[in-house]
Amino acid sequence: MADKAKIFAKLLPRLEQVIGGAAARDEKLQRVCDLLRAEVPYFDWVGFYITDPEKRGDLVLGPYRGAPTEHVRISVGTGICGRAAHTRRMFVVQDVSKETNYLACSPDVKAEIVLPILVGGAVWGELDIDSHTLAPFSSEDGEFLGKVCSLVAEMVRGGD
Numbered sequence: 001m002a003d004k005a006k007i008f009a010k011l012l013p014r015l016e017q018v019i020g021g022a023a024a025r026d027e028k029l030q031r032v033c034d035l036l037r038a039e040v041p042y043f044d045w046v047g048f049y050i051t052d053p054e055k056r057g058d059l060v061l062g063p064y065r066g067a068p069t070e071h072v073r074i075s076v077g078t079g080i081c082g083r084a085a086h087t088r089r090m091f092v093v094q095d096v097s098k099e100t101n102y103l104a105c106s107p108d109v110k111a112e113i114v115l116p117i118l119v120g121g122a123v124w125g126e127l128d129i130d131s132h133t134l135a136p137f138s139s140e141d142g143e144f145l146g147k148v149c150s151l152v153a154e155m156v157r158g159g160d
């Protein structure tokens with residue numbers, strides 16, 4: 001996708017402004033989802049899963065933009081989100097039909113990228129993005145979304 005670099009370069013300062021702003025944490029996360037979904041044509045579902053402080057093996061759905069999902073709580077190790085939390089590493093799936101340990105949200109979803117958000121060495125949460133396009137993600141997406149997650153981690157560390 002030729003325009004990726006341009007889109008990401010324009011979007012990053014806007015996201016920095018939102019995440020560094022004065023609003024409440026979940027309002028900021030919601031705005032991040034809204035901006036990513038609105039500005040990147042192949043980001044069809046954008047959401048945050050947040051580690052349950054009461055049950056640290058679980059991820060709970062936080063702010064998101066896109067179709068409602070039945071997967072509001074995911075155990076670590078389950079699906080793409082749960083496995084990314086387990087390994088603490090970005091997980092890119094270019095074709096979800098090839099995955100066996102996968103929690104389907106909608107038959108329209110073709111690909112998914114999940115990035116853990118680490119705070120103090122632990123998984124605080126994750127940024128999860130579904131695409132209706134097959135194999136849409138490149139290293140540019142990983143780099144850009146990694147920066148977004150670092151900004152969110154900084155915000156969380158700062159006490160928001």
Ligand code: SME
Nearest residue numbers: 069079080081102103105
């Ligand atoms: N597909 C994810 C579940 C969450 S939805 O994409 C919103 C998974 O396999 O973990």
